[in-house]
Amino acid sequence: MTADPWTLGIIGGTGMLGYAIAHAILKARTIPPDRLWISNRSGRADGFDDHPDITLTTNNQDLAQGCDVILLSVPPAMADRAVRQLFLSAGTMMANAQPTPAEHVQQMIDYAGTTAAGLEDMRRSTIAQDIAKGLDAAIARTRTIGSS
Structure with a gap:
């Protein structure tokens, strides 16, 4: 324990x-x-x-x-x-x-627990860019589904 x-x-x-x-x-x-x-x-x-x-x-x-x-x-x-x-x-x-979603995230980070460690690591990574790329790919594919 x-x-x-x-x-x-x-x-x-x-x-x-x-x-x-x-x-x-x-x-x-x-x-x-x-x-x-x-x-x-x-x-x-x-x-x-x-x-x-x-x-x-x-x-x-x-x-x-x-x-x-x-x-x-x-x-x-x-x-x-x-x-x-x-x-x-x-x-x-x-x-x-209240608070806003961004403020909720900041509260978790300020608490400095396990969630904060994960969030801080994600902030330092390229995850936001990778998610944006994935969403862009999904949107692009959506636009071609009805036209093929």
């Missing part, structure tokens, strides 16, 4: 896969039980009686706000809906709220 453990949330954490992952993490002591959140629809913590320090919730928003890492362990149809909601919420937040 690290000196500064992160907090993990498992949406669908009492389903077959989520339960197995959560118990493997607890058994390996990857994170302490008080750094594990489980979200499910029922609000029951079946199978986690030996770990009273786990945070159980039926509110995925609470889990998302309380965790550093989120694992989505739900059936595919539910996952599709959850991912769409995530993008909708993130887009709405970015479009309507």
Whole structure:
């Protein structure tokens, strides 16, 4: 276990896969039980009686706000809906709220965590130019699709 453990949330954490992952993490002591959140629809913590320090919730928003890492362990149809909601919420937040997206990135960098290290490395790289080249290629191809 690290000196500064992160907090993990498992949406669908009492389903077959989520339960197995959560118990493997607890058994390996990857994170302490008080750094594990489980979200499910029922609000029951079946199978986690030996770990009273786990945070159980039926509110995925609470889990998302309380965790550093989120694992989505739900059936595919539910996952599709959850991912769409995530993008909708993130887009709405970015479009309507302060701080701006650039300010959010700067806050992550100022925090100087793992995300900041990745963002700083990407800023020093040619990733923006590479993405622009890829988008230009996609646009060029789009313009030829109907005309061939």
